[in-house]
Amino acid sequence: MPAVSKKGLSMPESPIRKLVPYAEKAYKANKTVFHLNIGQPDIKSPQIAMDAVTSHNLEILAYTRSEGSELYRNKIAGYFQKHNINVTGDEIIVTTGGSEALLFAMGSIADTDDEIIIPEPFYANYNGFATASGINIVPVNSKIEDNFALPPIEEFEKLITPKTKAILICNPGNPTGYLYSKEEIQKLAKIVKKHDLFLVADEVYREFTYDGAKHYSILEEESLVENAIVIDSVSKRYSMCGARIGCLVTKNKEVLKTALKFAQARLSPPTFAQIASEAALQTPQSYFDDVIVEYKERRDTLVKHLEEIPGVKVGHPKGAFYCIAQLPVKNSDDFAQWLLESFDVDGATIMVAPAAGFYSTPGVGKNQIRIAYVLNTESLIKAVHILKEALKVYKD
């Protein structure tokens, strides 16, 4: 029997994949499961986007241009310009989700065994894209005590080798909720310029900032004109995760030319999803205002109730809709499984994402979990109550 590849064997599994059978067991036992583990928002997609698809009049569902239509790309550029990001349509390549934009970016800038430095904890699927691309992630540890702020820049500098091709950040961060300040972005700008690296920023949560904090894009940093690559997506912005539309944005002409070749090989991003995504650009500001009010309330509720639990420490999120909580347990993988398998409060339990999977350094984050606040406040309060009761009785 022919064997699968080493690459395939080393492809990581999702941090919650191991828990799925236990969640299914919980359903079978008729338990209610509050899902704090996934980034699938419960917010409705904009009506204007959904209507654009129901009223399509295509006779042939044809390929689009590999880079997305000129009209759509120009409209995306208009969106960025409104956010102080001065790009044109031809500096944008439309992709199948932010995922594909990341794959195109990694493929365009790094060869086999090259390295990309990423502050950990980071979005777990970066591991999968790196493995698929044959490149190595080098983590730099950020700490819950600092709310996962940018680690000292010397920590990055220590890790730079001739194989280092880029620093990758997620801003605001999944799973931390941390929002990098302008000063932090400028520190990163300085170091990537100094060492001739790319700075890749996954900015898909751009709109999700709280307490009046403003997102500062790496593309606002003029010194980075040749170094900056932004990963974007409609998934979270418009609660359209199933569209699978994102884009790669850069002013570096060589990167654009290279990423376009990856895009051409796979022919075209999905057509219906581009119709929805183009229409979504007309979503009124009131939609975002409402969403931000909702998420802010959820965040405040979540953090307040979590901090009332003895022994729990919380990273205070300033953006996105995740937070990392440190628990008085030794191994949150075991704890998460136990919650599904052996615990309930009046027939209800919670599913959380063990945080070790968001760290690249072995052994780090084992007493942490990621919570996505994609449930309404009432459910969040119930869910945190369950966590509190569980910690009273759990022994590891």
Add this chain to the structure above:
Amino acid sequence: MPAVSKKGLSMPESPIRKLVPYAEKAYKANKTVFHLNIGQPDIKSPQIAMDAVTSHNLEILAYTRSEGSELYRNKIAGYFQKHNINVTGDEIIVTTGGSEALLFAMGSIADTDDEIIIPEPFYANYNGFATASGINIVPVNSKIEDNFALPPIEEFEKLITPKTKAILICNPGNPTGYLYSKEEIQKLAKIVKKHDLFLVADEVYREFTYDGAKHYSILEEESLVENAIVIDSVSKRYSMCGARIGCLVTKNKEVLKTALKFAQARLSPPTFAQIASEAALQTPQSYFDDVIVEYKERRDTLVKHLEEIPGVKVGHPKGAFYCIAQLPVKNSDDFAQWLLESFDVDGATIMVAPAAGFYSTPGVGKNQIRIAYVLNTESLIKAVHILKEALKVYKD
């Protein structure tokens, strides 16, 4: 300025990409351009599929399961069973087009610098997927004189090294239109079993066979239960190229498990497209019967008129909707450019795909072009007339 990757630099461009500026020049000069260069059919997508999307009632455009919904996969299995291919829903992973299925297959079975043997000429984007995956394509030459039949199996055997992981075929073939016989598939089965290789078959044109010839899938070959990986897509079958839905099918559990990890990293295939593709499975047989009648007529017209041109040799297609024509020119790249730039018959010209890009061996196929018969017969007759007149005056 940071440099792009060597991989990125070596990503191939599409064989027709160089011609695009000349096509644009032709449009500007108000020339009519008959497009024989692309595989975008002019056939309408099934109404039932398009209606399923217009009548969607989703409020949240959410992720689907990474491998596609159980219901959809079971329905796909039902489709395969009707085609004598005995698979179950859990032997199927839904992908973003056949393109992604190929990427998942290559990533699952081959590591950096591993080799995959492919009869040439082959679908040019295999080069892109191989480069993106860091693996090498080893071509085995098939000949227009044999209609691009399977090369002698000894030719494959000569090329097998410890790095060889698979043989990849496209059946029926793009760009050749060749349909492998059951005997040819059995020869391939024998050699992959003998050398413990995978046999990957891109069978996206399964329905497009003519003259009563029947497609024989590698999954019908019981000896291949552990070796066979089928790449499938809705793009050509239902003229839904813009859906970007395909699948990877295999009975090899390790490959399924591995490909699923690649699928999980990118979260989900596009949701609207899955709605369309699931509905498309109910397309009545009459749709395919009509399409086959139409393509057969086009093929017959095309081949007849091509063979009337002095010095032109044609590979007789038995399936798909492409054929390779050998022309009395030295360099079909130059000829294709000249057609757009400097030639017309009553204001009309043609765009063809130079065939060298479908060969991996340097210098081979330079006097050949690929013609996609995705135009109606009237247009095809005009297009071949233009080719005939062009060859009378062209000097290279």
